Amino acid sequence: MLDIKFLRTNADEVKNGLRKRRSKLDLEQFLVIDQKRRDLLLETEDLKARRNQSSGEISRMKKTGENADSLLAELATMSTRIKALDEELKNIDQQTSDWIMSIPNVPHPSVPDGVDETDNLEVRTWGVKPEMTFSPKEHWELGTALGGLDFETAAKITGSRFVILKGWAAKMERALISFMLDVQTMENGYDEVMPPVIVNRESLMGTGQLPKFEEDLFHLENTNYYLIPTAEVPVTNIYRDTTLTEVQLPIAHCAYTACFRSEAGSYGKDTKGMIRQHQFDKVELVRFVHPDSSYDELEKLLGHAESILRKLGLPYRVVTLCAGDLGFSSAKTYDIEVWLPGQGKYREISSCSNFEDFQARRAAIRFKPAAGKKSQLVHTLNGSGLAVGRTMVAILENYQQEDGSVVVPEVLRPYMNGLDRIELKKG
RNA sequence: GGAGAGGUGGCCGAGCUAGGCCGAAGGCGCUCGCCUGCUAAGCGAGUAUAGGGGCUUAAACCUCUAUCGAGGGUUCAAAUCCCUCCCUCUCCGCCA
Numbered sequence: 001m002l003d004i005k006f007l008r009t010n011a012d013e014v015k016n017g018l019r020k021r022r023s024k025l026d027l028e029q030f031l032v033i034d035q036k037r038r039d040l041l042l043e044t045e046d047l048k049a050r051r052n053q054s055s056g057e058i059s060r061m062k063k064t065g066e067n068a069d070s071l072l073a074e075l076a077t078m079s080t081r082i083k084a085l086d087e088e089l090k091n092i093d094q095q096t097s098d099w100i101m102s103i104p105n106v107p108h109p110s111v112p113d114g115v116d117e118t119d120n121l122e123v124r125t126w127g128v129k130p131e132m133t134f135s136p137k138e139h140w141e142l143g144t145a146l147g148g149l150d151f152e153t154a155a156k157i158t159g160s161r162f163v164i165l166k167g168w169a170a171k172m173e174r175a176l177i178s179f180m181l182d183v184q185t186m187e188n189g190y191d192e193v194m195p196p197v198i199v200n201r202e203s204l205m206g207t208g209q210l211p212k213f214e215e216d217l218f219h220l221e222n223t224n225y226y227l228i229p230t231a232e233v234p235v236t237n238i239y240r241d242t243t244l245t246e247v248q249l250p251i252a253h254c255a256y257t258a259c260f261r262s263e264a265g266s267y268g269k270d271t272k273g274m275i276r277q278h279q280f281d282k283v284e285l286v287r288f289v290h291p292d293s294s295y296d297e298l299e300k301l302l303g304h305a306e307s308i309l310r311k312l313g314l315p316y317r318v319v320t321l322c323a324g325d326l327g328f329s330s331a332k333t334y335d336i337e338v339w340l341p342g343q344g345k346y347r348e349i350s351s352c353s354n355f356e357d358f359q360a361r362r363a364a365i366r367f368k369p370a371a372g373k374k375s376q377l378v379h380t381l382n383g384s385g386l387a388v389g390r391t392m393v394a395i396l397e398n399y400q401q402e403d404g405s406v407v408v409p410e411v412l413r414p415y416m417n418g419l420d421r422i423e424l425k426k427g
Numbered sequence: 428g429g430a431g432a433g434g435u436g437g438c439c440g441a442g443c444u445a446g447g448c449c450g451a452a453g454g455c456g457c458u459c460g461c462c463u464g465c466u467a468a469g470c471g472a473g474u475a476u477a478g479g480g481g482c483u484u485a486a487a488c489c490u491c492u493a494u495c496g497a498g499g500g501u502u503c504a505a506a507u508c509c510c511u512c513c514c515u516c517u518c519c520g521c522c523a
Contacts, residue, residue, distance in 0.1 A: 075503035
C-alpha cells in the first residue's frame with residue numbers, strides 16, 4: 001500500500017510507475033474519490049465537534065437543574081444527520097481503501113522497462129553448465145525411474161500437482177532443508193523460526209496477497225484461515241503492528257515451511273514433474289531493515305540465496321525483473337534462475353525482493369529512530385533461500401550420469417548418511 | 428468440548444450496577460530542565476496513535492475528529508448499558 005499523501009502529492013510519479021508496470025489503473029478516478037472523502041470528512045467532523053460541545057452543555061445544565069429540552073431536541077436531529085454522514089463516509093472510506101489496496105508498488109528507477117519475462121535483464125551468470133555426452137533427461141523421468149518420485153500415487157490420494165517423495169528423495173528433501181537452514185543460520189546470520197502454515201486474512205492483507213489475489217490461495221472453508229503461499233506471510237507478520245527500535249535493525253529471519261498455491265490460471269504450465277506443485281517446501285529469508293540501506297540489503301539477501309547454489313555447484317543466472325513482470329508488492333526483484341539441462345533452460349529457483357515500505361505500511365511495522373524522532377516505517381525484503389523441490393530438480397538434472405544414476409553433491413552427503421550416488425537397486 | 432475469570436496509554440493499574448469536561452486517576456519507566464563535588468535522592472515540566480483542517484519552503488506548532496480487544500446497537504452523550512465475534516488465563520474432559 002502506498003502512502004495516501006504520497007499519492008496526492010506525487011500523483012505523476014505514481015502514474016508513471018503504473019504505466020511502467022502496464023497497469024490499467026486510472027489514478028485520476030482515485031483522486032476524485034479522495035477529494036470527495038475529505039470534503040465529507042470535514043463536514044462530519046465539524047458537526048461532531050458541535051455535538052460534543054453541546055453535549056457538554058447539557059451535562060452542565062443538568063447539574064445546575066436547568067431545562068435542557070430544546071437543546072436536547074436540537075441535538076437529536078443533529079445526531080440523525082451525523083449518523084447519515086457517517087454511513088456515507090464509511091462507504092467512501094471503503095472505496096478509498098479498496099483503491100489504495102489495489103495500487104501496486106512503484107518500481108524502483110533501476111527496474112528495467114518491459115512487458116514480460118522476456119524483457120528481464122540478465123545481471124550475471126555463475127558456474128559452468130555440465131557437459132554431457134548423452135542426451136540429458138528431465139528430472140521427473142530420472143526421479144521416477146530411480147524410484148524416488150511418485151506422481152501417480154499422489155494423484156490418487158490427492159490430485160494433480162502433488163508428489164510423493166520416497167526413499168532417497170524424501171531423505172534428500174529433508175537434507176536440503178537442513179543444509180539450507182544451517183547455511184543461513186550459521187554463515188549468513190539469520191534467526192530461524194518455524195511459523196504456522198495457516199494464517200488469517202489480516203496477515204495476507206499485510207503482505208499484499210489479499211485482497212487482490214484471493215484465487216491463488218487455498219482458503220479453509222467457513223473459516224478466516226488460509227494456507228500460506230510462502231513463509232513470507234507468517235514471518236513478515238510476526239512484526240505486524242509493532243514498533244521496533246532502531247538498534248534492533250536489521251532483523252533477519254529464515255524459515256522452512258511447506259507452501260500451498262492453488263495455481264489457478266496456470267493450467268497446462270509445467271504439468272509434468274515437480275516444478276509447479278500445489279504443495280512444496282521452501283526455505284525463506286526475510287529481512288526488516290532501515291529504509292536508508294534497503295537496496296544494499298537487497299544485494300546482501302541475493303548473495304545469501306546464491307550461496308546455496310554455489311555450495312551445491314549448480315549453475316545459475318541472476319536476472320532483474322522488468323517492470324511488467326514485477327510482483328504486486330515489490331519495488332525491485334531479482335530472480336535467480338538455475339540451469340536445468342533436461343529442459344535446456346534456466347528456471348526460477350528464488351525470487352529476492354525489496355518491498356520498501358509497501359508491506360510495512362499495510363502491516364504497520366515501524367521503528368523508533370535512535371534520535372528519539374517520530375517512528376517511521378521499516379523496509380521489508382524477502383527471498384527464497386531456496387525453493388527445495390526445485391533444488392532437487394536441479395540436482396537431478398545437473399548431476400545425472402549417462403547410466404541414469406545421479407551423483408549427490410558433496411555438501412549434501414553429510415546430511416544423507418554419506419550417500420554419494422543415487423542408483424537403481426539391482427534385483 | 429464443559430465451567431469460570433479477564434482484555435484500559437511503553438508497563439502496572441483505577442474507573443466500569445447509579446452513562447456526562449475520561450484520551451482516561453495513581454504508580455513505574457522514559458525525556459527535558461533545575462538542584463546537588465560525583466552517584467543516589469529531590470524539585471518542576473513533558474511523555475499514545477491515526478486522520479482532517481489551519482499555518483509553513485518544510486518541520487515545529489495550533490485546532491478538530493476518531494481510538495479504552497474487534498464490530499454492531501441503545502442514547503443528546505458509552506471505557507462505562509445491550510448483542511455478536513476474537514484473544515488470553517484457570518479448572519475439568521479429550522488428545523499427538
